[in-house]
Amino acid sequence: MSAAVPAQAAVALEGIAKKFGAYVALREITLSVSAGEFICFLGPSGCGKTTLLRIIAGLERQNAGTVRMSGRDVSGLPPALRNYGIVFQSYALFPNLTVGRNVAYGLETRRAGAPAITRRVDELLELVGLARHKDKYPAQLSGGEQQRVALARALAPSPALLLLDEPLSALDARVRQSLRHEIRGLQRRLGVTTIMVTHDQEEALAMADRIVVMNAGQVEQVGGPTEVYRRPRTPFVARFVGQMNFLAAVAGARSGWARVGAVELRHQAGFEAVPGGALTLAIRPEEITVGPAALHGDNRLTARIAAVQFLGAFTRLGLAVDGDGGTALECDVAATAFAELGVGEGADLPIALVPDALRAFPAPGPAA
Amino acid sequence: MSVGAPAAAEIPDSVVRHRLSGEDAIRWTLVAVFAAALYLFLLFPLGHVLWRSLLDNSGRFIGAANYVHYFSTPAIAASITNSLFVSAAAMVLTVALAFGYAYALTRTQMPAKGVFRVAAMLPLFAPSLVQAFALIYVFGNNGIVTRATGLNVGIYGAKGIILAEVFYCFPHALLILVAALAATDARLYDAARTLGAGPLKTFFTVTLPGVKYGMVSACFVVFTLAITDFGAPKAIGGKFSVMATEIYNQVSGQQNFTMGATVSVVLLVPAVLAFIVDRLVQRRQYALVTSSSKPLVPERRPLADWSLVGYCALVAGFILAIYLVILVSSLVHRWPYNFGLTLKHYEFDTAGGYRSLWNSIRVAALTAVAGTALAFGGGYVVEKCKTAASGPLYLLSVLPVSVPGMVLGLAYIFTFNAPGSPLNALYGTLAILIISNVIHYFTVGFLTATTALRQMDAEFENVGASLGVPFYRTFWRVTVPIALPSIVAISMYFFLNAMVTLSAVVFIIAPGTELAAVAVLLMDDAGDTAQAAAMSVLIIATGLAVRMVYWLAMRGITARTQAWTRRVAPEGGKTA
Numbered sequence: 001m002s003a004a005v006p007a008q009a010a011v012a013l014e015g016i017a018k019k020f021g022a023y024v025a026l027r028e029i030t031l032s033v034s035a036g037e038f039i040c041f042l043g044p045s046g047c048g049k050t051t052l053l054r055i056i057a058g059l060e061r062q063n064a065g066t067v068r069m070s071g072r073d074v075s076g077l078p079p080a081l082r083n084y085g086i087v088f089q090s091y092a093l094f095p096n097l098t099v100g101r102n103v104a105y106g107l108e109t110r111r112a113g114a115p116a117i118t119r120r121v122d123e124l125l126e127l128v129g130l131a132r133h134k135d136k137y138p139a140q141l142s143g144g145e146q147q148r149v150a151l152a153r154a155l156a157p158s159p160a161l162l163l164l165d166e167p168l169s170a171l172d173a174r175v176r177q178s179l180r181h182e183i184r185g186l187q188r189r190l191g192v193t194t195i196m197v198t199h200d201q202e203e204a205l206a207m208a209d210r211i212v213v214m215n216a217g218q219v220e221q222v223g224g225p226t227e228v229y230r231r232p233r234t235p236f237v238a239r240f241v242g243q244m245n246f247l248a249a250v251a252g253a254r255s256g257w258a259r260v261g262a263v264e265l266r267h268q269a270g271f272e273a274v275p276g277g278a279l280t281l282a283i284r285p286e287e288i289t290v291g292p293a294a295l296h297g298d299n300r301l302t303a304r305i306a307a308v309q310f311l312g313a314f315t316r317l318g319l320a321v322d323g324d325g326g327t328a329l330e331c332d333v334a335a336t337a338f339a340e341l342g343v344g345e346g347a348d349l350p351i352a353l354v355p356d357a358l359r360a361f362p363a364p365g366p367a368a
Numbered sequence: 369m370s371v372g373a374p375a376a377a378e379i380p381d382s383v384v385r386h387r388l389s390g391e392d393a394i395r396w397t398l399v400a401v402f403a404a405a406l407y408l409f410l411l412f413p414l415g416h417v418l419w420r421s422l423l424d425n426s427g428r429f430i431g432a433a434n435y436v437h438y439f440s441t442p443a444i445a446a447s448i449t450n451s452l453f454v455s456a457a458a459m460v461l462t463v464a465l466a467f468g469y470a471y472a473l474t475r476t477q478m479p480a481k482g483v484f485r486v487a488a489m490l491p492l493f494a495p496s497l498v499q500a501f502a503l504i505y506v507f508g509n510n511g512i513v514t515r516a517t518g519l520n521v522g523i524y525g526a527k528g529i530i531l532a533e534v535f536y537c538f539p540h541a542l543l544i545l546v547a548a549l550a551a552t553d554a555r556l557y558d559a560a561r562t563l564g565a566g567p568l569k570t571f572f573t574v575t576l577p578g579v580k581y582g583m584v585s586a587c588f589v590v591f592t593l594a595i596t597d598f599g600a601p602k603a604i605g606g607k608f609s610v611m612a613t614e615i616y617n618q619v620s621g622q623q624n625f626t627m628g629a630t631v632s633v634v635l636l637v638p639a640v641l642a643f644i645v646d647r648l649v650q651r652r653q654y655a656l657v658t659s660s661s662k663p664l665v666p667e668r669r670p671l672a673d674w675s676l677v678g679y680c681a682l683v684a685g686f687i688l689a690i691y692l693v694i695l696v697s698s699l700v701h702r703w704p705y706n707f708g709l710t711l712k713h714y715e716f717d718t719a720g721g722y723r724s725l726w727n728s729i730r731v732a733a734l735t736a737v738a739g740t741a742l743a744f745g746g747g748y749v750v751e752k753c754k755t756a757a758s759g760p761l762y763l764l765s766v767l768p769v770s771v772p773g774m775v776l777g778l779a780y781i782f783t784f785n786a787p788g789s790p791l792n793a794l795y796g797t798l799a800i801l802i803i804s805n806v807i808h809y810f811t812v813g814f815l816t817a818t819t820a821l822r823q824m825d826a827e828f829e830n831v832g833a834s835l836g837v838p839f840y841r842t843f844w845r846v847t848v849p850i851a852l853p854s855i856v857a858i859s860m861y862f863f864l865n866a867m868v869t870l871s872a873v874v875f876i877i878a879p880g881t882e883l884a885a886v887a888v889l890l891m892d893d894a895g896d897t898a899q900a901a902a903m904s905v906l907i908i909a910t911g912l913a914v915r916m917v918y919w920l921a922m923r924g925i926t927a928r929t930q931a932w933t934r935r936v937a938p939e940g941g942k943t944a
Contacts, residue, residue, distance in 0.1 A: 058833075061383035061386065063379050063382065063383050064380055064384075076384060078833070079834055080833045080837075080838075081836075082834075084834060086831065088825075088831070094828065094846045096850055105837060106836060109835075109836060153831075153835070156835075157836065
């Protein structure tokens with residue numbers, strides 16, 4: 001069942017399963033991370049992403065499956081013997097030690113001489129831009145600075161693997177933005193294999209080489225940011241990563257066509273229901289064509305603007321598709337383009353759902 | 369990538385084992401040492417008491433016959449209802465008095481709060497006998513009030529016990545209620561006011577519901593303290609027998625150890641019940657204060673503020689009067705006949721004299737060291753070395769708070785004065801007194817430690833492990849320094865209690881290991897009330913002096929090792 005993984009993957013998980021009592025937190029996770037890669041575990045809270053990270057770290061013990069690091073089976077090793085650095089959501093900086101002492105913490109037990117330790121600490125603090133804060137205590141630093149100290153501390157012993165557990169979630173939006181770039185840049189420079197857990201899809205899209213989208217203890221999709229965004233494999237991924245409109249539809253007689261209310265629409269290849277069977281169509285708000293551009297091509301509709309929400313760079317329109325009345329769509333239009341349209345609430349607007357952007361998924365079962 | 373989705377049943381229940389390391393061996397050794405200490409000095413002795421209550425005095429098994437005898441002998445059985453009555457009365461009075469006092473300290477702008485706070489804490493520094501002595505000096509047959517008015521209020525008996533317990537328990541109730549009243553959210557009061565609630569309605573709908581768990585806790589603490597106290601009923605009870613004095617009479621007076629054991633087991637019941645109910649109630653407590661709470665800044669209300677000053681002055685005046693009476697009676701020739709000053713009562717000629725005071729100080733200091741090590745180490749073992757043993761060890765650690773001192777003392781006689789047992793080596797040493805104090809007061813120290821440990825980031829040890837640093841190094845470099853204020857508070861708690869305790873040690877002192885608090889009891893028994901008062905004064909003075917040193921040390925520690933934090937370290941005054 002499990003796919004063969006290259007022996008020298010930096011991290012290779014095989015058939016990882018975890019139960020807490022009767023609750024199954026992870027089912028049969030198999031995954032491989034290449035050396036130097038930046039991987040994000042992305043999913044809603046409770047999806048098992050942090051548990052999976054802690055199993056890799058050896059802080060949680062799995063019920064089944066193996067963890068390999070660079071070919072070495074570490075499944076049965078305590079955390080101290082696994083050779084990784086970790087940054088926790090809370091940073092867990094030692095409040096009674098100075099910044100320099102925090103960074104030196106993992107070096108002091110390694111029989112390195114004091115000058116070597118000092119050199120390494122200075123080097124790392126230089127790297128994260130905190131050299132002048134060496135003698136301060138963590139409480140005297142800002143959240144973003146504390147975060148960078150935690151990063152320096154984790155990296156000090158030159159681990160083979162860096163684990164980041166929601167490292168940015170405690171920071172405010174602006175600091176988060178800049179730290180994203182900083183962490184990503186640092187990771188590239190050092191070439192350290194990195195696994196980051198996050199529930200923030202924007203963060204995952206901005207930082208990761210590959211994203212592992214998780215839901216309810218299972219992997220929904222693994223892929224690069226563009227792939228996960230453009231080609232979500234499941235409705236869950238479509239909904240969780242970015243915005244998505246869903247339309248309940250009935251498969252038409254022709255392959256690649258489906259009926260929504262009274263309108264027949266052509267959709268992407270990929271999923272086919274039996275003619276007359278239910279399926280779900282999906283399109284992102286920014287992929288809906290509006291105005292004059294929508295007067296040509298396939299899947300043309302007329303919609304009435306039910307709501308206009310100004311969101312700065314773009315405007316979000318609430319559209320009611322005519323005829324049926326039951327179908328509502330959200331559509332994002334660049335603010336300048338919307339001004340050019342010269343319409344407002346209550347106006348009719350021609351729209352087109354470009355077939356290339358109109359994805360097809362199985363209709364949600366009774367359970368979903 | 370996930371292919372199949374196996375049903376929960378296909379996933380094994382056991383988790384993958386990690387290879388055992390040297391650190392694990394150390395961890396398990398710590399767990400084993402802690403478990404062994406609790407077994408040997410708590411569970412095993414208590415088992416002895418249970419077992420002895422089922423034997424007759426010649427060691428034959430007689431089942432429940434002792435219990436039948438106890439309940440069917442009216443003279444002894446009365447001690448049960450007597451105990452319940454005085455404890456319930458003391459509980460109601462103390463909590464009511466302390467609530468008003470705590471309210472004044474936390475919710476008003478009255479002046480001199482610091483003075484009132486300190487005055488209320490005085491009873492923590494004295495053996496429970498002292499309150500009783502003062503009442504006798506004032507209202508007893510030869511009391512100054514009795515002589516001045518010719519009115520004898522009949523202080524010997526239930527009245528006297530209740531009053532003495534009220535003042536003995538007052539600071540314990542006050543600390544709990546002050547904490548409960550201080551933890552509130554000003555926004556609740558803003559909301560009540562914007563909704564048009566008057567002060568009275570706000571009090572009943574916001575203030576009282578907010579402190580109900582604190583009230584319950586205070587009630588149980590006072591009830592347990594009162595029902596397990598031995599000193600006050602011994603000194604002022606007269607013929608009014610309560611369970612704690614009954615145990616003493618059976619054991620010390622009549623050498624009837626099996627009946628002593630029987631009464632002990634019965635006394636365990638209300639104490640354990642009170643404890644269980646309290647734990648159940650506290651479990652329902654929810655966090656009233658969150659990170660977004662706004663502290664309540666009381667408004668100035670001249671009328672209420674000044675009436676409460678009057679009230680607090682009355683209560684604090686009473687407490688100060690108690691200690692003043694004791695001080696004066698120790699310094700005059702013969703209370704209440706000759707008020708000429710003298711120091712002759714400080715030249716102790718009986719019951720160990722100054723040696724008992726030095727013994728007490730040594731025992732208290734060593735109790736502080738050993739107790740703090742075991743309580744903090746035990747808290748660390750339970751909280752941070754998560755093993756299957758953590759749950760049972762936690763339960764064992766909170767058990768001592770509901771074991772009355774008399775029961776523990778008796779248990780230690782059975783265990784450590786058993787001819788032929790290797791444990792006998794401890795009998796008659798200061799070590800057994802220290803051990804009994806450590807166990808007797810273990811729970812509060814342990815809970816203070818676990819609270820401090822839980823407030824620490826749970827990932828500290830994980831960070832250490834990920835960096836390849838052994839856990840004991842992280843314990844020493846990080847855990848202990850951060851918890852230093854709590855550690856100091858724990859050691860002070862052990863010291864002060866070891867100075868004043870009477871109930872457990874009264875059974876296990878031996879020639880050469882006399883203690884000051886027991887000397888007070890024996891001097892009083894022998895009719896040397898002035899010397900008893902003098903020794904009490906010395907005990908209180910020692911406690912206060914050590915408290916001062918602690919306070920100074922605390923400031924030093926805060927300044928030096930807690931430089932990283934700007935918040936003031938939580939200080940002192942933990943209670944049972």
